[in-house]
Amino acid sequence: MVKEVVKYYDALARDYHQRFGYDQENDLEEYNEIRHLISDMFVDCDVLEVACGTGYWTGKVSRIAKSVLATDINKSMISQARKLLSGHPNVTFKEADAYSLKSIPNHFTGAITVLWWCHIPRGKVAIFLDALHSKLKPGSRVLHICQLEDLDSENHRQDSDGNTIALRKADSRVYHIIKNIPSEHELRKALSRVARDLQYLRYPDFGLWSVAYSL
Numbered sequence: 614m615v616k617e618v619v620k621y622y623d624a625l626a627r628d629y630h631q632r633f634g635y636d637q638e639n640d641l642e643e644y645n646e647i648r649h650l651i652s653d654m655f656v657d658c659d660v661l662e663v664a665c666g667t668g669y670w671t672g673k674v675s676r677i678a679k680s681v682l683a684t685d686i687n688k689s690m691i692s693q694a695r696k697l698l699s700g701h702p703n704v705t706f707k708e709a710d711a712y713s714l715k716s717i718p719n720h721f722t723g724a725i726t727v728l729w730w731c732h733i734p735r736g737k738v739a740i741f742l743d744a745l746h747s748k749l750k751p752g753s754r755v756l757h758i759c760q761l762e763d764l765d766s767e768n769h770r771q772d773s774d775g776n777t778i779a780l781r782k783a784d785s786r787v788y789h790i791i792k793n794i795p796s797e798h799e800l801r802k803a804l805s806r807v808a809r810d811l812q813y814l815r816y817p818d819f820g821l822w823s824v825a826y827s828l
């Protein structure tokens with residue numbers, strides 16, 4: 614199922630930006646709240662982004678951060694993000710698997726993931742968080758943003774490990790991808806070992822939650 618997520622987004626890379634409305638201006642109040650959260654958290658930080666996709670949020674972070682290393686497992690996504698952010702000299706890219714972040718340095722003072730948490734199998738949440746946190750200095754600020762619900766929930770099923778599996782189509786193939794929606798309680802529990810000053814927020818009009826904390 615982890616591989617299905619990789620393959621699905623690889624197939625989607627060329628259309629992803631448009632399909633998710635990233636090529637349009639967004640004037641929702643809650644969207645501005647998220648932008649302000651990013652601005653407040655990452656001023657002058659060296660930020661590691663995991664699963665950057667086509668780089669929409671990378672661009673927002675790069676406006677206030679000292680540097681951003683944007684990573685994704687799919688070359689196809691990184692190549693779209695490179696095109697989008699060619700005029701952002703403080704952004705660099707690297708292919709990396711979120712569960713190992715192999716060959717990523719460990720000097721970062723901030724980290725962000727957007728629309729990534731829902732794709733993590735329950736059994737790999739701790740593995741992902743350990744990999745991410747091992748790349749950050751003490752006191753770093755971390756922000757995860759993801760969905761409050763899966764809008765395309767037809768044909769959902771549960772696997773034997775308690776993961777929600779959703780069906781998605783791309784390039785006339787069906788993909789069985791993990792689509793877990795964590796509750797606030799589950800997020801707090803997963804982060805309780807390491808997170809300080811944890812703040813959980815919901816943006817119902819935008820369909821997103823955010824969790825921000827310090828290490």
Ligand SMILES: C[S@@+](CC[C@H](N)C(=O)[O-])C[C@H]1O[C@@H](n2cnc3c(N)ncnc32)[C@H](O)[C@@H]1O
Pocket residue numbers: 618619622623663664665666667668669670684685686687690709710711712726727728729
């Ligand atoms: C829903 S997209 C989110 C992209 C971007 N953060 C955004 O908000 O638009 C999920 C991303 O996760 C990436 N991905 C899937 N599996 C991954 C893995 N094991 N490690 C790193 N990235 C992965 C996909 O290539 C895709 O770009």
